[in-house]
Amino acid sequence: xxxxNFLDTNIIFNYSNYxxxxxxxxxxxxYLFIKNKEGKFILCGxxxxxxxxxxxxxxxxxKAVIKKIENEKFSFNSLVxxxxxxxxxxxxxxxxxxEIKKTSNELAMERDLSEITIQKFLKTQIDESVISIEQIDNxxxxxxxxxxxxxxxCKILAxxxxxxxxxxxxxxxxVDGQDFNPNVYEYLKEHFGLNGPKVKFPELLNLxxxx
Numbered sequence: 001x002x003x004x005n006f007l008d009t010n011i012i013f014n015y016s017n018y019x020x021x022x023x024x025x026x027x028x029x030x031y032l033f034i035k036n037k038e039g040k041f042i043l044c045g046x047x048x049x050x051x052x053x054x055x056x057x058x059x060x061x062x063k064a065v066i067k068k069i070e071n072e073k074f075s076f077n078s079l080v081x082x083x084x085x086x087x088x089x090x091x092x093x094x095x096x097x098x099e100i101k102k103t104s105n106e107l108a109m110e111r112d113l114s115e116i117t118i119q120k121f122l123k124t125q126i127d128e129s130v131i132s133i134e135q136i137d138n139x140x141x142x143x144x145x146x147x148x149x150x151x152x153x154c155k156i157l158a159x160x161x162x163x164x165x166x167x168x169x170x171x172x173x174x175v176d177g178q179d180f181n182p183n184v185y186e187y188l189k190e191h192f193g194l195n196g197p198k199v200k201f202p203e204l205l206n207l208x209x210x211x
Contacts, residue, residue, distance in 0.1 A: 008174035040127035044159035172202035
């Protein structure tokens with residue numbers, strides 16, 4: 001029986017950045033998962049919120065990289081969060097020897113194509129939108145937060161658990177190798193089982209660990 005798919009943010013974002021014969025394997029996996037769709041695609045408000053945040057964050061990283069190319073003394077932390085500085089540095093090292101105007105245009109095109117792909121995906125591929133930000137159960141979020149530090153991930157999983165409560169088991173689809181790797185996911189299930197009434201979890205499908 002084909003199961004429905006509750007999508008994590010990274011699946012959609014990676015799909016939007018796919019370039020044939022260029023993209024890394026994990027981006028290609030996300031692209032192929034979407035392209036070869038089986039079952040419904042389910043989207044929650046927390047994923048929409050995080051997608052918006054990532055789009056803004058990417059634009060800031062790109063802006064910081066251009067400023068650094070223009071002026072080597074520019075400090076990334078004046079524009080980019082500590083967590084994102086490694087990404088900015090890596091991109092800077094890759095692009096620092098290119099002509100600035102060319103680099104700026106390429107990054108702008110990359111953002112535009114990705115955002116267009118995301119909007120088209122949201123309009124044409126989502127079968128069910130569930131659990132708005134206002135509907136998220138903060139008690140569940142806090143319980144997940146005892147194990148997972150990333151608050152956005154906590155809200156996304158809390159939404160999945162709330163929606164799963166009265167549904168047939170669906171897939172929670174991600175490529176998060178930290179907060180949602182199989183070991184952490186199993187530990188979360190045990191944590192919920194030991195600390196309150198039993199909670200029905202979706203089946204994890206982490207493409208990072210699948211063939």
